[in-house]
Amino acid sequence: MNDVRIKNEVSQLLQGNNIKTQLSVPQLVEKVLARNEGLLTATGAICATTGKYTGRSPKDKFIVNEPSVADKIDWGTVNEPIAEEVFTNLYTKVLQYLKEKDEVYVFKGFAGADKKQQLPIQVINEFAWHNLFVHQLFIRPNEEELANHEADFTVISAPGFKADPEVDGTKSETFIIISFEQRVILIGGTEYAGEMKKSIFSVMNYLLPENGILPMHCSANVGREGDVALFFGLSGTGKTTLSADANRRLIGDDEHGWSTNGVFNIEGGCYAKCINLSKEKEPQIYDAIRFGSVLENVILHEESRIPDYDDGSLTENTRAAYSIQAIENIVDPSIAGHPNTIVFLTADAFGVLPPISKLTKEQAMYHFLSGYTSKLAGTERGITSPEATFSTCFGSPFLPLPATTYAKMLGDKIDEYGSRVYLVNTGWTGGEYGTGKRMNLAYTRAMIQAALEGELNHVETVKDEIFGLDIPLHVPGVPDEVLQPIKTWSDEEAYLTKARELAEQFRENFNKFNNLQTDIAAKGGPIV
Template identity: 45%
Template sequence: MQENIMGRKRNMEPELYEQAIKYEKGSFITATGALATLSGAKTGRCPRDKRVVKDELTENELWWGKGSPNIEMDEHSFMVNRERAVDYLNSLDKVFVNDQFLNWDPENRIKVRIVSARAYHSLFMHNMCIRPTLEEIENFGTPDFTIYNAGQFPCNRYTHYMTSSTSIDLNLARKEMVILGTQYAGEMKKGLFSVMHYLMPKRQILSLHSGCNMGKEGDVALFFGLSGTGKTTLSTDHNRYLIGDDEHCWSDSGVSNIEGGCYAKCIDLSKEKEPDIWNAIKFGTVLENVVFGEHDREVDFTDKSVTENTRAAYPIEYIPNVKLPCVGPHPKNVILLACDAFGVLPPVSKLSLSQTMYHFISGYTALVAGTEEGIKEPQATFSACFGAAFIMLHPTKYAAMLAEKMKKHGATGWLVNTGWSGGSLLKAKYKKTEIFGLEIPTEVEGVPSEILDPENTWSDKSAYKETLLKLAALFKNNFETFTNYKIGEDNNLTDEILAAGPILPNA
């Protein structure tokens, strides 16, 4: 079956846009030369339909059960879906195949093959993965992982484990991924990220859902944060070199970007607010689910009629301050970003190693009232390792590796609530807050000292204390998922990490 598909292999390059137009109904070239297309009914990821084969290999290795993103399926059900996908791909006049790499570190890169029915999916992955040279394509050999993307064709809902017509299936033993029933391109990107979260720790390499940049003096910073906390904005600071905006590895030789492109949200995009992304939307870029004028082909980035999750996928070299190759030395600052809508966390806190592990595992931010229908007051959101949907192992495994690397290479941890970062903060004087025990600076040049302690911004001190205790309780309730989970002696949470969390009175 695979051999049949490989016999009709075609490489997709940006200059072959004509092929994308010819084989894609509803795809158009915009006024700036980008390819605009639609993903169909699914305009975002389907985490409830993503499954992993549970077998002798994965049963004791992966994180299963409460709080885990890994939903199990068996080998037989995977093979039913695989056969369905390959049969569909073999029924087409043309399929598109990419042979590419993940990870800019040449010693630890992964060879991936993506077989897809849609030309835009091929072009999307051409942008998002690392593009091989002609010589590397000729000598590519057997891939380390293969994706069969038959997303236009549904799975059989009566197949065991299926709950809808959509299924995204990972088989780590076979080194394969099958996509049925969704044409959203992000499933391929994030599916491979999940694979890297499994493969890299086996090599003692930490996989990270983070942005990363480097200063002119070679100082590297990692930025962790959920959507809306400023991860992309901080990593693309014009005064620093961009290493990557989303997925990275931290090995014994330093940090490296996993991808060869950027996948930027572009709802309400403007040239004034985000000029780099605006200028990157040109020939070679794939625009997903945007709306544009029928005659002038100008994109209306404010139009949410298809989805708010409009996206642009472009090669990373479209960003002017990118560092190529996308590698750097060991990070000096590890910055955890939290949008605390409760208003009780400090603007910036310096973290101990155990506090960094605690807050990394917690992955906290808060939804502001009014941002989603039905939200009347701030709601806490926790996502382990700031990317729970993509991790494969228990969060404590990644946290332990992060702490080990930070300790070995002298990195400082920060919890940031406003988008500040290190620098002169390392030399400031600090005091500890109550409940959370965070170290906050008492003074920072150019910043009014009274705003450094959040209690000073509350006129009602009793309301501040009540809200602080409420948030602390939410942290502790969330962390119970991890205190009760064990994978061998090495991954047990230590008393030191537990003590790094908030301490409630009479607890």
């Protein structure tokens, strides 16, 4: 591949008369409305729809199989290789496509709030609303930073360019391709803005470990005494709700790095789900959706333009993108010290995991690699009863390196900085989904507060006989009988049967990590 030619083609594109660089929020809003790319809502936000792609397209995501990365990438169904020539040909076609557009929008900024670890990026957009999206989601430069900005990675997003799989070597009209040698992310055929955000996160998941930094798919906040907490959890586990705390300041809601200096936000904004959003339940998110924010696939009342957050007719994956500055209770800049407390959230629909348990380092690595939660009946076609789902490191779609790389880094950092780790089940108690009930949110909040304030550091515990987890016998504000799952079931044998069933699924899932040169499975996994 001709590296010089690739770079020259971008330079030529950026010198075109159709290029609009670093437009302000008001300018971008004007462009969106003038080009009929979206509507202005009653709150002042822009609302756009993304067509048939209302979420990520993981089967259309590729990494270019280049010599410098070939032996490093964890190739497979998540990280699919694509030939250099396929990338080069598509790259040339996309740039020619953008050259012929009347306007193309460029954003220059950063990923990584820690200036020592920042990745300078530029994003080239066909759509003005996509450029507004990245303006809100990434870190915006000041005047001096902009004057000296040299992009180390470039995102090129052309939703209107659709690939021909037979000619272009893709699987469909859609493609998300990362070239680590060319420092380019090429996106086409999809209007879903989240592809840009998550592609940069994938890049950071590759680059940061080279500098001894652990990239993490988690939210983070800091208490009044400077104590830092991380919250890992898949969709539906309560990560956003539980990390939003009036008594703690938000560092970030989704992506972070953990360096020798502490924790830093990778982003400059938030990308929150807003299905069933209400001011009562999530006031911070609700109030952040104002002028400059972007709504995706949210239905508006026709005349008033008031968003109907309960309407999921386009998708359940409705989203709001806004600058972190739209949240009042934040850490600015988005950096803090080393985590005192790490919380793994799971919504166990089998009703057998404890509502809170203390984890050893090996158990933390085991549950980090497992990334367990449940899919519920009715959430996807064909699911008629709860199903265990596992997402490695709570973010498997975004991990270019072997998952064990991240788990080992986590274990080392727990050792070095003495972080306490807890597994918190926000799912079912007293029985599985359908017979039991969802964990009381007030109890969950009380448990997390006790963990964050160090009240569980020396409390007496009992070991779970199936999973080997240390369960606190007392937590302020929580009835003792709630803490041990077996005591909440009316039929102990039914509980043990269901617990063994889940333990076996954990074991089966963990078989893929048999190459791990430690005894994590023996010390961290189920004991029955």
